[in-house]
Amino acid sequence: MAHWQLQVAESANTAPLREVVQIIDDRILTFDPDEKDRARAFVERGFIPPGTKRYKDRRFMFDKVFNWEAQQGDVYEATAKPLLQGVLEGYNATVFAYGATGCGKTHTISGTEADPGIIYQAMADLFQRIEDRKEEWRTEVVVTFLEIYNEEIRDLLAESGTHAPRGGLQIREDKTVKVAGLVELAPKSAEEVKEIVLLGNTRRTQSPTHANETSSRSHAVLQIHVTQSPRTAAITEEKTMGTLSIIDLAGSERAAATTNMGQRMVEGANINKSLLALGNCINALCESGGAIRHVPYRNSKLTRLLKFSLGGNCKTVMIVCVAPTSHHFDDTHNTLIYAERATKIKTKVVTRNVVNVDRHVGRYVEAINRLNIEVAELKAKLAGKRDAENEVVRRKRMEASSEVERARNDMKVKVEQTKPSIVEGASCSGKLSVAKTKLDAIRQRLAKLDSMGTLSPDLEAERALLRSLAGPEEQALKSDSVFNVRLQRSSNASAMFDATMRAVSERKSDKLDEVSVENVKLDARFRRAEMEQAKAEEERDVMRGAVDDMSQAMVGLIGILGRCSVLVSEAAGMLQRTSEAESSTTAGTVADMLVNLKDSNDAAFTQLIGHSTAGYKVNESKSALDSFKGYEMSFTRRISSGPAVLQNPTSNSRRTSTHASLGVSSSSSPRRRSPRKSLRSSLAGQPYRRTSDKEKKGLKPSKNVQWKDEAGHGDLVDEGSKLNPIALTITPASPAPGDTSASLPSGPQTPPQRTTPLAGSESEWEDDNEKTDDSFSHNFSLSLPPSTRDSSLGDLSLSRSYGPLPKRSRPSRLDPGFLKSKARGAPALGSLAEGDESSPERGERRISQPLGDRSINQLDHDAKPSSKLKQNGPASPSKRGPSTPRGASKSRRRSNIGPVRGEKGRRRSSMIPQLSPPPGETTRARRLLISSTPLKRSKRLSLSRPVAVAPPVMPPLRRPPSSMSMTSMADTSTSISASSRPTWR
Numbered sequence: 001m002a003h004w005q006l007q008v009a010e011s012a013n014t015a016p017l018r019e020v021v022q023i024i025d026d027r028i029l030t031f032d033p034d035e036k037d038r039a040r041a042f043v044e045r046g047f048i049p050p051g052t053k054r055y056k057d058r059r060f061m062f063d064k065v066f067n068w069e070a071q072q073g074d075v076y077e078a079t080a081k082p083l084l085q086g087v088l089e090g091y092n093a094t095v096f097a098y099g100a101t102g103c104g105k106t107h108t109i110s111g112t113e114a115d116p117g118i119i120y121q122a123m124a125d126l127f128q129r130i131e132d133r134k135e136e137w138r139t140e141v142v143v144t145f146l147e148i149y150n151e152e153i154r155d156l157l158a159e160s161g162t163h164a165p166r167g168g169l170q171i172r173e174d175k176t177v178k179v180a181g182l183v184e185l186a187p188k189s190a191e192e193v194k195e196i197v198l199l200g201n202t203r204r205t206q207s208p209t210h211a212n213e214t215s216s217r218s219h220a221v222l223q224i225h226v227t228q229s230p231r232t233a234a235i236t237e238e239k240t241m242g243t244l245s246i247i248d249l250a251g252s253e254r255a256a257a258t259t260n261m262g263q264r265m266v267e268g269a270n271i272n273k274s275l276l277a278l279g280n281c282i283n284a285l286c287e288s289g290g291a292i293r294h295v296p297y298r299n300s301k302l303t304r305l306l307k308f309s310l311g312g313n314c315k316t317v318m319i320v321c322v323a324p325t326s327h328h329f330d331d332t333h334n335t336l337i338y339a340e341r342a343t344k345i346k347t348k349v350v351t352r353n354v355v356n357v358d359r360h361v362g363r364y365v366e367a368i369n370r371l372n373i374e375v376a377e378l379k380a381k382l383a384g385k386r387d388a389e390n391e392v393v394r395r396k397r398m399e400a401s402s403e404v405e406r407a408r409n410d411m412k413v414k415v416e417q418t419k420p421s422i423v424e425g426a427s428c429s430g431k432l433s434v435a436k437t438k439l440d441a442i443r444q445r446l447a448k449l450d451s452m453g454t455l456s457p458d459l460e461a462e463r464a465l466l467r468s469l470a471g472p473e474e475q476a477l478k479s480d481s482v483f484n485v486r487l488q489r490s491s492n493a494s495a496m497f498d499a500t501m502r503a504v505s506e507r508k509s510d511k512l513d514e515v516s517v518e519n520v521k522l523d524a525r526f527r528r529a530e531m532e533q534a535k536a537e538e539e540r541d542v543m544r545g546a547v548d549d550m551s552q553a554m555v556g557l558i559g560i561l562g563r564c565s566v567l568v569s570e571a572a573g574m575l576q577r578t579s580e581a582e583s584s585t586t587a588g589t590v591a592d593m594l595v596n597l598k599d600s601n602d603a604a605f606t607q608l609i610g611h612s613t614a615g616y617k618v619n620e621s622k623s624a625l626d627s628f629k630g631y632e633m634s635f636t637r638r639i640s641s642g643p644a645v646l647q648n649p650t651s652n653s654r655r656t657s658t659h660a661s662l663g664v665s666s667s668s669s670p671r672r673r674s675p676r677k678s679l680r681s682s683l684a685g686q687p688y689r690r691t692s693d694k695e696k697k698g699l700k701p702s703k704n705v706q707w708k709d710e711a712g713h714g715d716l717v718d719e720g721s722k723l724n725p726i727a728l729t730i731t732p733a734s735p736a737p738g739d740t741s742a743s744l745p746s747g748p749q750t751p752p753q754r755t756t757p758l759a760g761s762e763s764e765w766e767d768d769n770e771k772t773d774d775s776f777s778h779n780f781s782l783s784l785p786p787s788t789r790d791s792s793l794g795d796l797s798l799s800r801s802y803g804p805l806p807k808r809s810r811p812s813r814l815d816p817g818f819l820k821s822k823a824r825g826a827p828a829l830g831s832l833a834e835g836d837e838s839s840p841e842r843g844e845r846r847i848s849q850p851l852g853d854r855s856i857n858q859l860d861h862d863a864k865p866s867s868k869l870k871q872n873g874p875a876s877p878s879k880r881g882p883s884t885p886r887g888a889s890k891s892r893r894r895s896n897i898g899p900v901r902g903e904k905g906r907r908r909s910s911m912i913p914q915l916s917p918p919p920g921e922t923t924r925a926r927r928l929l930i931s932s933t934p935l936k937r938s939k940r941l942s943l944s945r946p947v948a949v950a951p952p953v954m955p956p957l958r959r960p961p962s963s964m965s966m967t968s969m970a971d972t973s974t975s976i977s978a979s980s981r982p983t984w985r
């Protein structure tokens with residue numbers, strides 16, 4: 001069935017006398033619409049007889065009606081474009097423009113360079129579609145261009161001078177209509193077709209007429225033959241052939257209207273004749289209704305040429321151009337009637353032009369060769385495609401790898417940036433935990449003391465001590481403390497670290513494949529775990545340091561307690577003997593009290609560590625009081641900021657390991673050597689004693705009033721002048737040169753250990769601020785009551801100076817004093833000369849041994865009659881000199897344990913406990929009150945003063961025993977036991 005599509009294009013005309021075409025919508029128009037203004041209608045049309053219409057007012061309906069604003073593209077879209085797909089599928093199609101002369105047929109079909117018409121747009125579309133399906137179809141396009149001028153067919157593509165005839169071509173009609181001898185061109189693009197059309201138009205007959213300056217005096221027929229065959233060849237080749245005919249008819253013209261004369265009139269007559277033949281064919285096709293009826297195609301060349309386009313196997317679109325003004329009233333009217341009649345053409349079903357070519361056997365070789373070529377081409381394409389794919393894959397892998405590397409690098413950089421701060425935060429967290437734990441223990445004891453109501457002086461002193469101990473811990477736990485600030489900083493760094501890890505692991509990138517994304521995530525997880533491990537290790541180290549600190553302190557304190565108990569016991573024995581000899585009841589009472597004190601302390605000691613010192617006997621020949629050099633104990637630790645930095649106990653214990661006899665183990669036999677660290681080694685392991693500034697300046701240090709100076713806080717109440725105390729400052733001293741242990745076989749065999757650098761290095765390690773906060777020292781002062789005159793027997797005060805001290809300057813080996821003392825020989829070193837002052841001869845040393853070394857550890861081995869104790873007196877250097885290892889003194893000197901020789905005199909006098917007041921001097925009990933609030937702090941605090949035990953000559957006690965008030969350490973120990981948690985520090 002032929003598909004007729006009638007469309008009307010309105011051409012703008014410059015003679016708008018009256019609009020005779022009124023467009024109703026895109027399919028309906030009204031010709032010669034009725035004039036509403038009756039007066040004007042009368043003026044225009046005059047009188048009309050009754051029963052007749054003044055205006056035709058006739059409606060026409062087409063497939064599409066364009067208004068004045070329609071563009072070339074709009075016309076193409078609605079007319080020729082729907083035919084193109086049919087042509088490619090093997091259908092014939094025809095587009096022709098019909099209308100009166102000068103109405104715009106050529107403009108619609110060909111257009112201009114700037115505004116191309118249907119031909120160019122259709123060709124552009126056609127070649128684009130061919131390009132799109134070229135993989136499956138081989139397509140050939142052949143173009144012919146002719147004109148029918150005065151019933152003569154002329155080839156518009158025939159070049160003059162060639163054998164191709166320009167005119168007089170004949171139509172050959174078989175199954176199709178063909179013009180013999182036409183030049184066929186095979187354009188490859190729409191541009192080439194455009195050039196072909198422009199060329200042909202220049203050859204087309206055009207003449208100016210009255211109606212149109214560029215009036216086409218011929219019918220132009222452009223035919224595009226499209227032949228397609230599939231690329232996949234088979235035995236039977238199926239070809240499709242479609243022909244698109246685009247025809248620009250010459251305009252119909254009325255001879256009267258055009259006033260053409262001569263040739264133009266002849267042309268017009270031929271034009272009208274052919275158009276009339278076309279009209280007759282259309283009428284015949286309409287009337288036949290598709291039935292077989294004679295259609296007068298042969299009446300003109302035009303109808304012969306359009307035979308199959310009008311009534312055959314073809315889809316045809318007729319574009320009708322009309323002038324909308326009353327000036328072309330009749331032409332427009334006739335054209336519309338002409339077009340309306342064309343819409344009624346009914347043709348048979350349109351079929352495809354498909355040709356099945358059965359190949360001859362002889363052509364198989366040709367087909368096979370072609371197929372081989374095709375296969376080779378396809379293989380080459382495939383290989384190229386694979387190479388390209390491989391290249392793409394390789395490039396993607398490289399990009400993914402570099403992206404992963406970038407992510408890893410980002411994480412590494414962030415770890416390096418934040419790790420120090422985060423680890424420091426972990427350290428601070430650990431220190432804060434330690435401080436809190438310590439503070440809890442201190443507060444527990446304080447609460448216990450507070451609940452006791454009125455406290456005895458010693459408990460008051462303990463409370464003051466504990467408060468001062470609590471101060472730095474509270475300080476450390478404050479929200480604005482250094483640790484908390486660092487902790488906050490650390491948490492910020494940690495948040496940054498986490499955010500970066502999260503951002504990097506969740507980073508979206510087209511370059512990352514799944515494996516790379518997983519790799520990055522794993523790496524981020526590893527970094528997080530690594531950071532957690534670093535934090536945990538740091539915290540563990542802090543905790544371990546704190547435990548070590550506690551252990552060191554505990555070992556030292558156990559030594560102090562043990563030795564004090566023995567000392568008290570021995571003093572009690574002396575007093576008892578004195579009381580027996582002099583029949584002094586006072587001495588006896590005091591002795592009894594001391595015995596009680598010793599028993600109480602021993603009980604506390606037992607309760608504390610499960611070991612009693614009661615079984616130890618005092619060496620009769622060498623009294624502990626005589627040999628006791630006091631305790632020099634400087635626990636240098638860092639409050640809440642890490643482990644205490646004590647001297648390496650290993651080095652010292654190694655030196656005395658063979659004589660470690662007062663073990664902290666619960667061994668039942670005191671003689672049995674404990675595998676654990678011995679008391680002596682513990683004591684030897686204490687930090688070196690520091691020379692105070694006063695000592696360095698040669699000032700005579702006070703005895704117990706040194707607290708304020710050293711501690712920098714606490715109120716000093718020097719009651720010594722009033723109370724005349726027996727002040728015994730117990731200082732766990734480092735092994736003195738006179739220490740027999742130093743002369744024991746193990747001593748010389750063991751190289752002297754230099755211990756100072758350890759502490760020194762720690763001192764250097766801390767920054768100034770932290771050192772101020774972190775250092776403290778202990779000083780335990782056992783103040784015995786005035787024995788003779790004061791009613792108050794004084795108290796046993798356990799004091800601990802705590803707080804800042806002036807920065808200690810480390811003695812340097814380059815120090816002139818050091819060199820000077822070095823030049824004088826070993827005796828000038830430190831405490832090696834402790835016995836000098838008590839010796840009548842200079843350089844002669846007293847045998848003064850730490851109690852723990854001799855009286856406790858070697859009770860049975862060195863047991864001598866107690867009477868020897870009195871006879872002992874200043875010992876000759878020869879008694880110990882040969883056995884004194886030089887290394888020991890050197891070691892002590894290096895470790896700055898003792899003062900230089902020049903300071904000995906002053907220090908010595910301050911060290912000797914004034915068991916009996918110097919002649920003419922009123923001794924008073926000296927009590928130290930420690931303020932709970934440190935006034936100032938120093939980096940390190942020397943815990944104690946070196947002390948020398950005065951000769952065991954006890955002044956007669958004048959005070960009745962009943963009034964004596966002595967507080968044993970049992971109170972403290974009881975509370976400790978009650979809390980089942982030692983609070984030694």
Ligand SMILES: Nc1ncnc2c1ncn2[C@@H]1O[C@H](COP(=O)(O)OP(=O)(O)OP(=O)(O)O)[C@@H](O)[C@H]1O
Binds near residue numbers: 010011251
């Ligand atoms: N839609 C339009 N827009 C602009 N100009 C137009 C349009 N239609 C026609 N014209 C102009 O009107 C003039 C006549 O047009 P055209 O030559 O296409 O008419 P024709 O129908 O082909 O006449 P003939 O039958 O005599 O060849 C031309 O100059 C053309 O540029």
